[in-house]
Amino acid sequence: MTMNASVPGALSAAPSAFSYVADPAVxxxxxxxxxxxxxxxxxxxxxxxxxxxxxGLGQAHIHYAVKSNPAPxxxxxxxxxxxxxxxxxxxxxxxxxxQGAKPSDISFGNTIKRAADIxxxxxxxxxxxxxDCEAELEKIARHAPGARVYxxxxxxxSLADWPLSRKFGCAESxxxxxxxxxxxxxxxxxxxxxxxxxxxxxxxFWIPVLDQVAPLWHAARAAGHDLQLLxxxxxxxxxxxxxxxxxxxxxxxxxxxxAARFGSVPHLMAEPGRGLVAEAGHIAAEVLLVSRxxxxxxxxWVYLDIGRFxxxxxxxxxxxxxxxxxxxxxxETGPCVLAGPSCDSVDILYEKRPVQLPVxxxxxxxxMIRCCGAYTSSYSSVGFNGFPPxxxxxx
Amino acid sequence: MTMNASVPGALSAAPSAFSYVADPAVxxxxxxxxxxxxxxxxxxxxxxxxxxxxxGLGQAHIHYAVKSNPAPxxxxxxxxxxxxxxxxxxxxxxxxxxQGAKPSDISFGNTIKRAADIxxxxxxxxxxxxxDCEAELEKIARHAPGARVYxxxxxxxSLADWPLSRKFGCAESxxxxxxxxxxxxxxxxxxxxxxxxxxxxxxxFWIPVLDQVAPLWHAARAAGHDLQLLxxxxxxxxxxxxxxxxxxxxxxxxxxxxAARFGSVPHLMAEPGRGLVAEAGHIAAEVLLVSRxxxxxxxxWVYLDIGRFxxxxxxxxxxxxxxxxxxxxxxETGPCVLAGPSCDSVDILYEKRPVQLPVxxxxxxxxMIRCCGAYTSSYSSVGFNGFPPxxxxxx
Numbered sequence: 001m002t003m004n005a006s007v008p009g010a011l012s013a014a015p016s017a018f019s020y021v022a023d024p025a026v027x028x029x030x031x032x033x034x035x036x037x038x039x040x041x042x043x044x045x046x047x048x049x050x051x052x053x054x055x056g057l058g059q060a061h062i063h064y065a066v067k068s069n070p071a072p073x074x075x076x077x078x079x080x081x082x083x084x085x086x087x088x089x090x091x092x093x094x095x096x097x098x099q100g101a102k103p104s105d106i107s108f109g110n111t112i113k114r115a116a117d118i119x120x121x122x123x124x125x126x127x128x129x130x131x132d133c134e135a136e137l138e139k140i141a142r143h144a145p146g147a148r149v150y151x152x153x154x155x156x157x158s159l160a161d162w163p164l165s166r167k168f169g170c171a172e173s174x175x176x177x178x179x180x181x182x183x184x185x186x187x188x189x190x191x192x193x194x195x196x197x198x199x200x201x202x203x204x205f206w207i208p209v210l211d212q213v214a215p216l217w218h219a220a221r222a223a224g225h226d227l228q229l230l231x232x233x234x235x236x237x238x239x240x241x242x243x244x245x246x247x248x249x250x251x252x253x254x255x256x257x258x259a260a261r262f263g264s265v266p267h268l269m270a271e272p273g274r275g276l277v278a279e280a281g282h283i284a285a286e287v288l289l290v291s292r293x294x295x296x297x298x299x300x301w302v303y304l305d306i307g308r309f310x311x312x313x314x315x316x317x318x319x320x321x322x323x324x325x326x327x328x329x330x331x332e333t334g335p336c337v338l339a340g341p342s343c344d345s346v347d348i349l350y351e352k353r354p355v356q357l358p359v360x361x362x363x364x365x366x367x368m369i370r371c372c373g374a375y376t377s378s379y380s381s382v383g384f385n386g387f388p389p390x391x392x393x394x395x
Numbered sequence: 396m397t398m399n400a401s402v403p404g405a406l407s408a409a410p411s412a413f414s415y416v417a418d419p420a421v422x423x424x425x426x427x428x429x430x431x432x433x434x435x436x437x438x439x440x441x442x443x444x445x446x447x448x449x450x451g452l453g454q455a456h457i458h459y460a461v462k463s464n465p466a467p468x469x470x471x472x473x474x475x476x477x478x479x480x481x482x483x484x485x486x487x488x489x490x491x492x493x494q495g496a497k498p499s500d501i502s503f504g505n506t507i508k509r510a511a512d513i514x515x516x517x518x519x520x521x522x523x524x525x526x527d528c529e530a531e532l533e534k535i536a537r538h539a540p541g542a543r544v545y546x547x548x549x550x551x552x553s554l555a556d557w558p559l560s561r562k563f564g565c566a567e568s569x570x571x572x573x574x575x576x577x578x579x580x581x582x583x584x585x586x587x588x589x590x591x592x593x594x595x596x597x598x599x600f601w602i603p604v605l606d607q608v609a610p611l612w613h614a615a616r617a618a619g620h621d622l623q624l625l626x627x628x629x630x631x632x633x634x635x636x637x638x639x640x641x642x643x644x645x646x647x648x649x650x651x652x653x654a655a656r657f658g659s660v661p662h663l664m665a666e667p668g669r670g671l672v673a674e675a676g677h678i679a680a681e682v683l684l685v686s687r688x689x690x691x692x693x694x695x696w697v698y699l700d701i702g703r704f705x706x707x708x709x710x711x712x713x714x715x716x717x718x719x720x721x722x723x724x725x726x727e728t729g730p731c732v733l734a735g736p737s738c739d740s741v742d743i744l745y746e747k748r749p750v751q752l753p754v755x756x757x758x759x760x761x762x763m764i765r766c767c768g769a770y771t772s773s774y775s776s777v778g779f780n781g782f783p784p785x786x787x788x789x790x
Contacts (some may be wrong), residue, residue, distance in 0.1 A: 288509055382776070
């Protein structure tokens with residue numbers, strides 16, 4: 001393809017943590033042709049990002065959110081780095097164990113677990129589980145007796161780009177009774193967790209959430225629960241065109257804010273997913289069609305060979321705005337609606353806020369969709385419309 | 396499982412076309428246990444529905460929208476019935492050919508095609524293609540010289556439950572120049588197509604759309620284009636709890652309305668997907684958790700082992716409202732938020748309009764999600780959160 005791997009225009013807009021010049025995935029995409037959409041992800045970039053986040057997090061231990069990218073090579077890289085793993089299902093637990101993770105490094109962080117999967121986790125030696133209600137505690141007590149549990153709280157006032165719903169967590173009013181119930185069921189009431197929302201771009205956005213949770217932590221300890229674990233969840237951002245702080249500095253800011261409110265926490269845990277792998281991967285894609293709906297249409301429609309059902313699910317509601325590199329960057333641009341290739345009318349990536357793309361863009365042009373290492377390959381459909389799932393190449 | 400296959404309460408609410416008593420998929424789900432969400436689909440029901448729609452459509456030939464359910468056994472059943480096939484990609488074309496479809500029975504109906512896929516379709520003998528813009532016509536002329544093309548129009552005023560966006564089709568102002576261009580490129584300007592929107596519950600909802608398209612059809616013929624094909628697309632509804640007309644009567648109403656406006660059309664084509672397969676399949680699922688977020692929460696949260704990323708994608712925006720059968724039907728009910736099992740906050744099925752479910756519903760209860768034969772298995776992710784793709788059993 002004809003793209004220039006150094007992309008000087010894009011470089012100047014990117015933060016220091018995201019350098020095209022030294023990016024193996026960019027170089028690979030520039031040097032190769034692809035006959036279908038392909039995510040190219042660099043283990044070296046994942047490892048480097050782990051080191052940066054770890055340095056910033058200090059005492060806090062990383063439990064990688066496996067759901068963000070479950071490529072076995074990524075898991076193995078993180079096992080070697082000493083990472084822990086936040087797993088959502090039996091499938092993710094089996095994946096991590098197969099890549100060499102120890103059961104003691106795995107938490108079963110989904111608050112909605114199949115009873116048989118709890119029993120499986122217990123049987124392989126996993127002892128740390130999330131819960132947010134009575135029925136889940138009862139399931140855990142039955143199928144993983146004596147386990148350590150942490151209670152997930154609903155937090156308000158999320159300032160994240162991908163804020164979380166009320167799906168996970170309990171209201172703070174429920175916390176005391178759940179901690180008591182855990183103890184009464186023979187479980188270890190081990191700690192608390194929360195999530196500030198995915199893609200929380202600024203560390204100061206954590207403050208209102210920490211201010212909400214810290215009094216609950218102290219009250220629970222005062223009530224006799226010897227809490228050991230504070231799981232601060234994810235939210236660590238990736239670069240999608242809007243400036244973010246470098247990961248080490250961001251993580252250090254968050255940990256300082258935690259320490260100021262919680263004091264000394266025996267076990268501090270963070271669960272980055274997006275913040276760890278998103279910038280390590282890019283998607284090689286192709287323009288299938290450029291058209292206007294009428295002679296006086298203000299926007300062009302640009303259709304790619306990848307869409308919401310083949311990897312770019314996080315464009316729902318236009319929440320995550322991926323950046324594109326094209327062979328015509330630097331030339332005159334105009335507004336475009338960007339859409340996927342399927343015969344599904346909701347398979348539109350950006351319409352309310354059109355994207356600026358070169359006016360010379362044509363069908364057959366190769367493009368690169370940047371920072372796609374998280375929440376792409378695993379979201380891909382099995383083959384909607386007969387398009388194969390997103391291909392993945394790990395460098 | 397303990398569900399009663401005859402489900403008398405649900406029966407009385409269902410239209411005549413949807414009978415639980417004679418439904419092999421219901422009987423199979425009632426008689427078996429499943430360790431993961433499973434779509435059970437009955438070929439006999441697909442064949443019966445094909446017969447009903449065909450009888451109503453009269454001269455109009457069915458081209459099944461393969462994307463709605465690409466199970467090979469379903470395709471083979473429809474090949475034997477004499478159906479044609481509307482394909483969205485090379486993958487779907489290969490699937491249909493492998494199941495015995497003739498190239499002459501296949502249309503390449505996606506208006507957004509990879510050039511190499513057009514060439515492939517041409518090489519295997521497919522001669523009918525959709526287009527809605529100049530660039531696509533040029534691609535078709537280059538890679539499938541001499542092909543028959545039909546131009547897709549944007550239609551307004553959709554009254555469908557799943558209305559279509561402006562993604563597909565051209566404004567009517569563009570139609571004359573596109574027909575001229577097709578002819579000038581050596582293609583056969585063969586006809587027009589449109590789509591009233593998926594799940595168009597009443598045949599009278601077609602009227603405004605037919606009123607819009609008919610004058611364009613007559614004008615194009617008056618301008619010298621010997622149009623042969625009118626492709627009226629899909630939109631044929633399935634039963635999701637709201638009353639619909641029986642398929643034969645619905646199809647006959649539509650064809651009568653077409654004839655009144657278009658007169659004698661040499662080739663009339665319809666592309667049912669949902670209307671052909673949705674009612675033939677049901678999903679066996681399980682309740683993983685029932686909880687409240689606080690002691691005074693007005694709704695319970697019911698979490699299933701299937702959600703938006705493992706088959707129920709059409710719950711986006713709460714558009715398609717699936718009906719549930721539980722072991723406690725007939726008992727007292729209360730309002731529930733219904734959500735999927737993944738650690739993704741958007742994986743919520745119904746929250747704005749909660750569903751009424753029995754108050755005795757508990758984790759571990761088996762449930763049946765009804766009329767899921769369309770747009771479920773193919774939408775399923777490859778394994779988001781480590782959950783396997785939706786399993787499919789074809790009876």
